[in-house]
Amino acid sequence: MHNYKKLIVGQKAVELAVEVYNKTKSFPEEEKFGMTIQARKSACSIANNIAEGSRKSSKKDFNRFLEISDGSSAELNTQMIISKMVGYITEDELEFFEIQIDEIQRMIKSLKEKK
Numbered sequence: 001m002h003n004y005k006k007l008i009v010g011q012k013a014v015e016l017a018v019e020v021y022n023k024t025k026s027f028p029e030e031e032k033f034g035m036t037i038q039a040r041k042s043a044c045s046i047a048n049n050i051a052e053g054s055r056k057s058s059k060k061d062f063n064r065f066l067e068i069s070d071g072s073s074a075e076l077n078t079q080m081i082i083s084k085m086v087g088y089i090t091e092d093e094l095e096f097f098e099i100q101i102d103e104i105q106r107m108i109k110s111l112k113e114k115k
Helices: 008-024 035-054 059-085 091-113
Strands: none
Touching: 008 035, 008 059, 008 091, 035 059, 059 091
């Protein structure tokens, strides 16, 4: 088992979720139950699955949760792309999110490859 509070990837995932929450506050009211909630859920899912998986007793189980987390990161990336395309975020904001997501994805992959 890992201490999820000490995993840097988990800390970065929490920071990303906070950034997503802060950014989506400015999304239009009609997106309250659309893009806003979807982006927030997928961002939280990244961190939540890292935390939950880290408490599993087997490497196989931990990797399964890391895969879910990685999938949620791809989902969030897609939502940010759509948000940019419809004018909710700027190109610079999209780039910021993509850099953070890419870093988390690389860290997840590395963690999965550790013995």
